[in-house]
Amino acid sequence: MATRVRSYSKINLGLAIGPVRADRFHGLTTLYQTLDLHDLVTVSARRAAKTRLVLTTNHARVPVDGRNTAWKMVERCLERLGVTAEVEMSIEKNLPVQGGMGAGSANAAAALIGLERELGVALPGAARLELAAGVGSDVPLFLLGGAVLGLNRGEQVVPLPDLPRIACLVAVPNVGVSTPQAFRDWDGRQGPGGLTDESKADRLMELSLAYASLYAEPGTSGIVRSLNPEKKQGNSEEIQSGVPNGLAENTLLSLVRTGVENDFEQVVFPAYPSLRETKRLLMGTDSEAPALYAALSGSGSALFGLFRSDADARVAQQRIQSAATQAGVRTFLTETLPRAAYWQRMFAG
Ligand SMILES: C[C@](O)(CO)[C@H](O)COP(=O)(O)OP(=O)(O)OC[C@H]1O[C@@H](n2ccc(N)nc2=O)[C@H](O)[C@@H]1O
Ligand SMILES: Nc1ncnc2c1ncn2[C@@H]1O[C@H](COP(=O)(O)OP(=O)(O)OP(=O)(O)O)[C@@H](O)[C@H]1O
Structure with a gap:
């Protein structure tokens, strides 16, 4: 049976841009907050002799190959686990593309969560955050949710006590x-x-x-x-x-x-x-x-x-x-x- 994951969005309550770093990314200090607006990411996976990924979506501007954040995440996660599998994913987009709401980044986190559940495995917490940071600066925050302090290039995340709903x-x-x-x-x-x-x-x-x-x-x-x-x-x-x-x-x-x-x-x-x-x-x-x-x-x-x-x-x-x-x-x-x-x-x- 497939796993359906709500892929929530974020806003940046505040964001300060710092100097350009040696890796050409900018230093950031930001306060992320997750929002109750989401895409739906569905993952079905079974172990197989060879890895094969298939991705579908209802949105014309979402790539369905190795450029997609969810695809990158699944590919890297399987490699890290040393597992080969046939994985089918679909992304039902409700959130704007290129909207600044981290929608594509959240899709990657949701794909990881769905894949782990489908295969009955879980990467250690630090490895998940490291994989997420490799896919994009905004991905790790979605492995914490709530109010999150983002440092470095935004990928170093610190969970903050919840702010009340508003x-x-x-x-x-x-x-x-x-x-x-x-x-x-x-x-x-x-x-x-x-x-x-x-x-x-x-x-x-x-x-x-x-x-x-x-x-x-x-x-x-x-x-x-x-x-x-x-x-x-x-x-x-x-x-x-x-x-x-x-x-x-x-x-x-x-x-x-x-x-x-x-x-x-x-x-x-x-x-x-x-x-x-x-x-x-x-x-x-x-x-x-x-x-x-x-x-x-x-x-x-x-x-x-x-x-x-x-x-x-x-x-x-x-x-x-x-x-x-x-x-x-x-x-x-x-x-x-x-x-x-x-x-x-x-x-x-
Ligand atoms: C603007 C924010 O959405 C704020 O939350 C994020 O900083 C962007 O996060 P993201 O979309 O996951 O961004 P990434 O995919 O990591 O980076 C996209 C591009 O933005 C620039 N970039 C991103 C983050 C950062 N701290 N400095 C940068 O200069 C780089 O040119 C990079 O190639
Ligand atoms: N799963 C995905 N969903 C949407 N766009 C994706 C996805 N994977 C790759 N992309 C590409 O990434 C670009 C930015 O999409 P995204 O929706 O993540 O931007 P964003 O909301 O501005 O994100 P952020 O707030 O992280 O900057 C799109 O133009 C699209 O081509």
């Missing part, structure tokens, strides 16, 4: 932003806004500390203020019924106070000005269900807003859908997905 509206403009190009544009920036390598490195450290400090002061930080123990996780009924989620709001406001932002906005917004407008509409104004925070995710083109309640997120969705400048922008109402729920809902039966 309502989220994702807006996906009708453009694909190339991640390598966005990094090149960042490097090409000259003039007063451009940072020296030294100040870029300082900023990476500064943001790592800021993210960690969110969890550092029980009793005084925004996360735990006026918190009674049984409400520690926040809960989705609160969000779905439209009741403001005070705990999530406090957490978000603490994060915003750390100066969280996404450096890619500085190069992606000038290249695609309508994305700045999408962010403005997500944010809203004080009188019209404003977002607590809105930003570009990764290198885009997806943007997201986080809201006090599901009702506020719906109002923001209307704002975008009725704006003449936002033709072709798709919106997805969802919520953030903490680690326990990420794993509980992983298998689609």
Whole structure:
């Protein structure tokens, strides 16, 4: 029987770009958060004398050969296990391609999880993370889920205590932003806004500390203020019924106070000005269900807003859908997905 895996997505709550490293990748400090929006990856595998991979998908822009992240992962995992097998995979795409939501990276993690289950084997945890990092910088985070600190080139992941669930509206403009190009544009920036390598490195450290400090002061930080123990996780009924989620709001406001932002906005917004407008509409104004925070995710083109309640997120969705400048922008109402729920809902039966 085949294994069906929900291949969730991520947003980058914050992202700072550092200097270019010897391997030509950029140093990053980022705060990833998984979202309750997913593709479906189905894997069926049986041991065989020779390895044979077959991949199908419902999306024309997803490659079905060795260029596909899921294919790369399965090929490398079998090699690592010293196993030959016939593997059939299908990827049902619901998420945007080149959206900055890590969809292709999540497909690779889901393929690994499905393959292990099908073959009844499990690689040691560190080996799985190493394989994932080899496939892409964004893949390892999907082997943790929830709130995750990303360091080095984003592939070194540290699980953070869960942030409470919060309502989220994702807006996906009708453009694909190339991640390598966005990094090149960042490097090409000259003039007063451009940072020296030294100040870029300082900023990476500064943001790592800021993210960690969110969890550092029980009793005084925004996360735990006026918190009674049984409400520690926040809960989705609160969000779905439209009741403001005070705990999530406090957490978000603490994060915003750390100066969280996404450096890619500085190069992606000038290249695609309508994305700045999408962010403005997500944010809203004080009188019209404003977002607590809105930003570009990764290198885009997806943007997201986080809201006090599901009702506020719906109002923001209307704002975008009725704006003449936002033709072709798709919106997805969802919520953030903490680690326990990420794993509980992983298998689609
Ligand atoms: C922008 C983000 O989505 C933020 O989460 C990620 O950093 C991108 O992760 P990803 O899509 O898994 O990226 P990879 O497949 O590892 O890299 C794609 C390309 O982006 C550039 N790249 C990526 C990550 C990084 N830290 N520095 C880079 O310069 C490199 O040119 C690389 O060839
Ligand atoms: N499984 C996959 N799903 C989607 N695209 C894939 C996949 N494997 C390889 N690709 C290629 O990778 C490119 C980027 O796709 P992806 O959807 O991962 O981008 P993204 O959402 O911007 O990811 P990230 O946030 O990690 O940068 C696509 O243009 C596609 O050709």
